[in-house]
Amino acid sequence: MEKRNLYLNNIPAEEAVEIYRKALKESVDVSYERIPVTEALNRVTRSAVYAKYCSPLYNSAAMDGVAVRADITNHASEREAVELVIGENCRLIDTGDPVRPPYNAVIMAEDLVETTDPDRFRILASAAPWQHVRPIGEDIVAGEMILPGGHRIRPVDIGVLLAGGILQVEVIRRPQVAVIPTGSEIIEPGREPREGEIIESNSRMFENLVTEQEGLPHRLPPVPDDYGLLRQTVLKAVREHDMVLVNAGSSAGTEDYTVHVLRELGQVIVHGVAVKPGKPVILAVVEGKPVIGLPGYPVSAFIGFQNFVIPVMDLYLDRDRQPAGCAEAVLSRRLISSLKYKEYVRVKMGKVDEKLIAAPLARGAGAAMSLVRADGFCIIGQNREGVEAGETVEVELFRSLSEIEHTVMVIGSHDLLLDVLADLMPSLHPHMFLSSTHVGSMGGLMALRRGEAHVAPVHLLDQKTGIYNISYLEELFHEPVLLVKGVKRIQGLIVKKGNPRNIKEIRDLPGLRYVNRQRGAGTRILFDYLLSENGLVPEEIEGYTYEASTHMAVAALVSSDGADAGMGIQSAAKAMDLDFLPIGAEEYDFALYPKSLELPHIQAFLDVLQSREFRMKLEELGGYDTSGIGEQILIHGLC
Ligand SMILES: Nc1nc2c(c(=O)[nH]1)N[C@H]1C(S)=C(S)[C@@H](COP(=O)(O)OP(=O)(O)OC[C@H]3O[C@@H](n4cnc5c(N)ncnc54)[C@H](O)[C@@H]3O)O[C@H]1N2
Numbered sequence: 001m002e003k004r005n006l007y008l009n010n011i012p013a014e015e016a017v018e019i020y021r022k023a024l025k026e027s028v029d030v031s032y033e034r035i036p037v038t039e040a041l042n043r044v045t046r047s048a049v050y051a052k053y054c055s056p057l058y059n060s061a062a063m064d065g066v067a068v069r070a071d072i073t074n075h076a077s078e079r080e081a082v083e084l085v086i087g088e089n090c091r092l093i094d095t096g097d098p099v100r101p102p103y104n105a106v107i108m109a110e111d112l113v114e115t116t117d118p119d120r121f122r123i124l125a126s127a128a129p130w131q132h133v134r135p136i137g138e139d140i141v142a143g144e145m146i147l148p149g150g151h152r153i154r155p156v157d158i159g160v161l162l163a164g165g166i167l168q169v170e171v172i173r174r175p176q177v178a179v180i181p182t183g184s185e186i187i188e189p190g191r192e193p194r195e196g197e198i199i200e201s202n203s204r205m206f207e208n209l210v211t212e213q214e215g216l217p218h219r220l221p222p223v224p225d226d227y228g229l230l231r232q233t234v235l236k237a238v239r240e241h242d243m244v245l246v247n248a249g250s251s252a253g254t255e256d257y258t259v260h261v262l263r264e265l266g267q268v269i270v271h272g273v274a275v276k277p278g279k280p281v282i283l284a285v286v287e288g289k290p291v292i293g294l295p296g297y298p299v300s301a302f303i304g305f306q307n308f309v310i311p312v313m314d315l316y317l318d319r320d321r322q323p324a325g326c327a328e329a330v331l332s333r334r335l336i337s338s339l340k341y342k343e344y345v346r347v348k349m350g351k352v353d354e355k356l357i358a359a360p361l362a363r364g365a366g367a368a369m370s371l372v373r374a375d376g377f378c379i380i381g382q383n384r385e386g387v388e389a390g391e392t393v394e395v396e397l398f399r400s401l402s403e404i405e406h407t408v409m410v411i412g413s414h415d416l417l418l419d420v421l422a423d424l425m426p427s428l429h430p431h432m433f434l435s436s437t438h439v440g441s442m443g444g445l446m447a448l449r450r451g452e453a454h455v456a457p458v459h460l461l462d463q464k465t466g467i468y469n470i471s472y473l474e475e476l477f478h479e480p481v482l483l484v485k486g487v488k489r490i491q492g493l494i495v496k497k498g499n500p501r502n503i504k505e506i507r508d509l510p511g512l513r514y515v516n517r518q519r520g521a522g523t524r525i526l527f528d529y530l531l532s533e534n535g536l537v538p539e540e541i542e543g544y545t546y547e548a549s550t551h552m553a554v555a556a557l558v559s560s561d562g563a564d565a566g567m568g569i570q571s572a573a574k575a576m577d578l579d580f581l582p583i584g585a586e587e588y589d590f591a592l593y594p595k596s597l598e599l600p601h602i603q604a605f606l607d608v609l610q611s612r613e614f615r616m617k618l619e620e621l622g623g624y625d626t627s628g629i630g631e632q633i634l635i636h637g638l639c
């Protein structure tokens with residue numbers, strides 16, 4: 001069956017959820033189970049739980065000492081001691097022991113005055129009736145309510161339930177959720193992928209999302225693109241579970257069977273929602289159970305789960321949606337969006353000059369790393385064509401605000417050493433973090449100027465003087481800026497292993513395929529400088545207009561034979577097992593405003609920069625000279 005599904009709906013997410021939940025109302029309900037209290041952590045009670053026993057179960061000693069009848073001690077005083085004899089008018093007792101008639105008080109061991117006879121004591125003060133005795137039911141009275149219905153069981157609750165004699169508790173049953181990865185191109189992790197094969201990863205994400213959402217996941221082996229097999233697998237999964245998630249095959253490909261299978265087996269309520277990424281979601285009902293088709297791209301899959309799977313799990317778990325933690329932030333870059341969709345843009349966040357800043361990350365639906373790196377989602381409503389830089393937006397947070405507020409926002413030129421710094425920050429300075437966004441040196445300086453970054457890493461060559469960075473700061477800033485010296489790093493040509501095209505210098509590039517860096521990147525400026533020094537013009541370089549945004553992206557392209565050469569740093573070549581032809585050393589420094597030095601996380605950043613740990617890691621990476629690192633030069637802007 002080779003058929004494309006070209007006509008998708010475009011229903012707003014909220015509306016789609018409402019229609020779908022309505023369609024499921026008849027058949028999906030909350031159910032309950034009895035489980036041992038010892039296994040009930042985080043489960044939700046069906047109804048109130050009442051104590052079976054009192055605690056303490058009997059009048060018990062609260063202290064170590066002796067049990068007495070209070071009335072015999074009435075006259076005891078400093079002047080007139082009362083004598084106690086074990087076995088006659090008192091009994092030795094330990095904390096927790098029962099206090100039985102005729103005794104009704106406990107005297108602490110410290111208040112007993114010893115005599116030569118170990119069985120005889122004197123007391124110098126009277127004991128009040130019931131002193132140091134925990135009366136029966138002091139903590140819990142039999143028949144008393146321990147927990148109300150609808151209560152999420154915590155560790156302290158488990159202790160008290162057991163103390164009150166409760167061994168089993170009735171709780172809301174967790175929905176069993178089958179996860180079916182599909183696609184002939186996907187292979188299980190662990191196998192070496194060949195071209196055209198994709199490592200199966202989404203189902204593992206879903207499994208853990210289901211667990212996090214308090215469902216019971218059951219992942220099935222990947223099903224190849226075979227209509228009959230998919231139909232059979234889905235049907236069996238529906239019969240054995242409460243819910244089924246089918247991953248991929250949800251859009252318009254010739255082998256995207258999911259929607260056809262679900263139409264045959266049941267009813268497709270919605271196919272296509274006005275959410276980006278995550279458009280081709282399928283919401284279906286088969287034999288009364290929810291079956292949800294989620295798109296294959298990891299970001300789309302995640303957003304689909306958040307928007308559609310969780311609200312259905314809520315039906316089984318009798319939960320109301322908690323509003324996500326949100327914050328208002330200033331957008332660092334302009335975002336254009338379509339009026340057709342509500343868009344989820346992943347953002348990195350930081351606090352600069354008392355303002356929360358949100359910097360957008362890669363927007364592609366396949367950019368799973370954007371989810372890993374994100375501090376939150378900036379959601380652009382369906383009614384908006386975009387948001388301008390500097391506008392305030394609402395961000396749904398993934399990280400706590402306190403962490404975000406102790407994060408050094410680094411925006412500018414990319415270098416692998418930024419990852420090393422980010423890794424070392426919280427280990428050398430607990431609760432201090434660093435996050436970096438890579439927009440090239442000039443982009444970083446602009447962000448610094450707009451108050452969107454704390455630190456801008458730069459390597460900008462002044463083509464007239466051959467001096468790095470200083471003249472750019474003088475020209476771009478009208479107030480003093482600090483240049484903190486970073487590293488001298490070797491820049492050169494990244495070429496294939498063994499240098500098959502026998503490249504020796506810039507002059508060899510015409511006739512070969514080059515990959516450039518984006519405008520404003522220091523490496524691009526250096527390359528332009530080198531071109532003119534060698535009497536070459538951009539038109540002679542094939543691929544001059546093909547821009548990659550990081551050194552690693554350049555290396556990756558050379559490695560995959562997308563280009564013969566690109567300019568970059570040695571560590572990127574080394575990381576990708578490529579050859580490297582050194583061209584020269586350049587200075588990679590950090591620009592910041594002097595007022596930032598007051599911030600504890602900036603102090604931590606400067607400390608990590610000069611730490612032994614950092615230098616050792618750079619030595620391992622190779623291609624860096626760290627002499628003079630951390631030196632500060634105050635630059636007075638000229639503009
Ligand atoms: N002509 C059109 N093409 C596409 C459309 C469209 O409207 N018209 N929609 C695009 C959008 S938007 C999305 S999102 C994707 C959704 O694709 P499918 O759900 O049909 O998924 P596949 O095409 O099978 O795979 C997409 C992508 O995801 C990878 N994948 C799949 N399963 C897994 C897994 N279990 N683990 C990791 N990665 C997985 C798959 O290999 C592909 O790379 O369609 C667009 N196309």
Ligand code: MOO
Nearest residue numbers: 277278279300365
């Ligand atoms: O909806 Mo797709 O998820 O935008 O890429």
